[in-house]
Amino acid sequence: EAGVAQSPRYKIIEKRQSVAFWCNPISGHATLYWYQQILGQGPKLLIQFQNNGVVDDSQLPKDRFSAERLKGVDSTLKIQPAKLEDSAVYLCASLGLTGLVTEAFFGQGTRLTVV
Amino acid sequence: AQTVTQSQPEMSVQEAETVTLSCTYDTSESNYYLFWYKQPPSRQMILVIRQEAYKQQNATENRFSVNFQKAAKSFSLKISDSQLGDTAMYFCAFMKHRSSGTYKYIFGTGTRLKVLA
Numbered sequence: 001e002a003g004v005a006q007s008p009r010y011k012i013i014e015k016r017q018s019v020a021f022w023c024n025p026i027s028g029h030a031t032l033y034w035y036q037q038i039l040g041q042g043p044k045l046l047i048q049f050q051n052n053g054v055v056d057d058s059q060l061p062k063d064r065f066s067a068e069r070l071k072g073v074d075s076t077l078k079i080q081p082a083k084l085e086d087s088a089v090y091l092c093a094s095l096g097l098t099g100l101v102t103e104a105f106f107g108q109g110t111r112l113t114v115v
Numbered sequence: 116a117q118t119v120t121q122s123q124p125e126m127s128v129q130e131a132e133t134v135t136l137s138c139t140y141d142t143s144e145s146n147y148y149l150f151w152y153k154q155p156p157s158r159q160m161i162l163v164i165r166q167e168a169y170k171q172q173n174a175t176e177n178r179f180s181v182n183f184q185k186a187a188k189s190f191s192l193k194i195s196d197s198q199l200g201d202t203a204m205y206f207c208a209f210m211k212h213r214s215s216g217t218y219k220y221i222f223g224t225g226t227r228l229k230v231l232a
Contacts, residue, residue: 041224050215093160093220095218103150104208
């Protein structure tokens with residue numbers, strides 16, 4: 001089966017500009033996560049969707065970050081305006097079954113550099 | 116709230132030797148899952164091994180095995196016969212079932228492992 005697709009792979013923007021990331025999860029996966037991974041740190045959950053509904057966005061900086069999953073499949077994450085501290089890798093993951101165990105499948109991430 | 120702690124920011128091991136990466140977690144749940152992920156420079160998160168909390172037997176996948184101590188809330192990863200390709204960041208992760216019917220996934224801060232030739 002195809003994996004989780006993310007684009008773009010890299011993005012460089014100036015501070016105060018806006019940027020959007022796209023994620024296409026594995027077909028049939030209802031749960032989708034967006035994580036922010038700052039260099040040298042572990043992934044931090046930004047937002048979790050179940051189909052097209054938000055389950056957890058408690059760590060999403062809502063003054064500048066937004067995300068949507070309108071049809072319960074693809075998702076976009078937007079930052080507007082970007083700050084220097086937003087430089088990170090943004091990982092998308094979807095949840096599915098491997099055998100009898102539920103586990104997350106990850107995309108390759110988008111590396112954002114804000115200058 | 117659940118937390119996952121990896122106390123070793125960096126480790127190194129000689130090729131063909133054995134290394135153990137530590138992970139502790141905090142939860143009041145009795146049913147959950149634990150994972151070890153490998154993240155090479157390509158940034159792709161690769162599942163190494165998983166453990167269901169209700170299982171007493173430690174999971175093993177080829178050269179990788181875990182020591183799961185539920186009472187101590189400890190979940191260490193042992194890599195035997197280390198290979199150069201094992202060089203990567205390793206993340207411990209915790210997953211539990213939410214009351215809403217979804218799953219919460221939390222990661223530790225990671226351990227950078229370098230295998231030396």
